Amino acid sequence: MPVPPIELDASALPPLGMAPAAFLRDYWQKRPVLLRQAFPDFRAPLAPEDLAGLACEELALARLVRHDRARDAWSVAHGPFEESLFPGLPDHDWTLLVQDVDKWDTDVAALLAPFDFLPAWRLDDVMVSFAAPGGSVGAHLDQYDVFLLQGPGRRRWQISVDPAAPTEFRDDVELRLLKAFTPTHEWVLEPGDMLYLPPGLPHHGVALDACLTFSVGMRAPSRAEMLVDFVEELAAALPEDDRYADPDLAPAARGGEIDAAALRRVLAALDTGARDPAQVAEWFGRFITRYRVAGDVVPPDAPPPVEALDRILAGGGSLHRHPYARFAFGAGGDGARLFANGESLPCPAALAVALSGRGPLDQAWWAALDVPSRELVRDLVGRGLLLPEAP
Numbered sequence: 001m002p003v004p005p006i007e008l009d010a011s012a013l014p015p016l017g018m019a020p021a022a023f024l025r026d027y028w029q030k031r032p033v034l035l036r037q038a039f040p041d042f043r044a045p046l047a048p049e050d051l052a053g054l055a056c057e058e059l060a061l062a063r064l065v066r067h068d069r070a071r072d073a074w075s076v077a078h079g080p081f082e083e084s085l086f087p088g089l090p091d092h093d094w095t096l097l098v099q100d101v102d103k104w105d106t107d108v109a110a111l112l113a114p115f116d117f118l119p120a121w122r123l124d125d126v127m128v129s130f131a132a133p134g135g136s137v138g139a140h141l142d143q144y145d146v147f148l149l150q151g152p153g154r155r156r157w158q159i160s161v162d163p164a165a166p167t168e169f170r171d172d173v174e175l176r177l178l179k180a181f182t183p184t185h186e187w188v189l190e191p192g193d194m195l196y197l198p199p200g201l202p203h204h205g206v207a208l209d210a211c212l213t214f215s216v217g218m219r220a221p222s223r224a225e226m227l228v229d230f231v232e233e234l235a236a237a238l239p240e241d242d243r244y245a246d247p248d249l250a251p252a253a254r255g256g257e258i259d260a261a262a263l264r265r266v267l268a269a270l271d272t273g274a275r276d277p278a279q280v281a282e283w284f285g286r287f288i289t290r291y292r293v294a295g296d297v298v299p300p301d302a303p304p305p306v307e308a309l310d311r312i313l314a315g316g317g318s319l320h321r322h323p324y325a326r327f328a329f330g331a332g333g334d335g336a337r338l339f340a341n342g343e344s345l346p347c348p349a350a351l352a353v354a355l356s357g358r359g360p361l362d363q364a365w366w367a368a369l370d371v372p373s374r375e376l377v378r379d380l381v382g383r384g385l386l387l388p389e390a391p
Helices: 020-026 048-055 083-088 106-115 223-236 260-270 277-288 306-314 349-355 363-367 371-382
Strands: 007-009 033-036 061-068 073-078 094-099 123-131 146-150 155-159 185-189 194-197 203-207 211-218 318-321 327-332 335-340 343-348 386-389
Touching (some): 155 194, 223 277, 277 335, 277 343, 306 371, 327 349, 343 349, 343 371
Antiparallel strands (some): 033 194, 123 211, 146 194, 146 211
């Protein structure tokens, strides 16, 4: 079977230049691909000045990376920043990065819609970076899938697909930069071009002009994170008297020895017994909807009565998901389990599908709900996860 191309024109079938099934089969977590004109005639949903203003907000996750080329020295400063900082920056060799911009700006959030072929719970955030000419964050690799969409300006990207490429990090900088990087491919991205990179692929981007880059990142918890969380949940349910036991103990030949029989008993004690898919699904739904949540959702003082929601929606209003809310669901039988920011709630399947979607929820949708479903929606409004918006 021929190797799929590493560069293609996506303008005829944006954003992937192919059917989603073909992209997932040939590229997803397998190989990188440069998608020319994945977003034809792309216009950035925010300006560099907007990004700088956001970087000054108290709750924004912002970094400023500067590079001294003469000494190959890197410095990182963390926001929030003072507005007076930006006019004094040089005209080269620095990058401003702000994570979770989709939680702050609805136009940036709209960039996620073309990626709906991926499970919603896998989509993490849109990070936006502005780089002055020469700006970069150095050669590095990420442990998650990322789509790098080029906005205004141009950026040179270099990648390495060498399976033997070194992955050791420098120990003289705060950033996790590669000690050595030898590219196998190099491109200059224009506005609307997009580069997909699977996890663990070395890459290096440098701004040729003042430019914006929109990075759509995936949520990818490590096995260690998942194991710790799952085992903690299992351990919390174990009674205090469930302990290591050795009723079959034989006389010790050597008092200090941990023998093979003891190790077999240890392994038996450590066996979680977690073989029920429903139990794992329940845990994972709660885990993944609270994993790397951008911020806290503050609930209102009291949940509104159903009648109040009815008035808002009947008058042309709608319900919107809180920017920090994460919804997912697991189907089972006639109903479903709705997972919302780490909580698990029984929910009709059709309602779970709607709540886990992207668009606003309107009067027509509300009118079709039965009484228990309306009470569940009211509960989610009371938790602050759904926000009523008057017309």
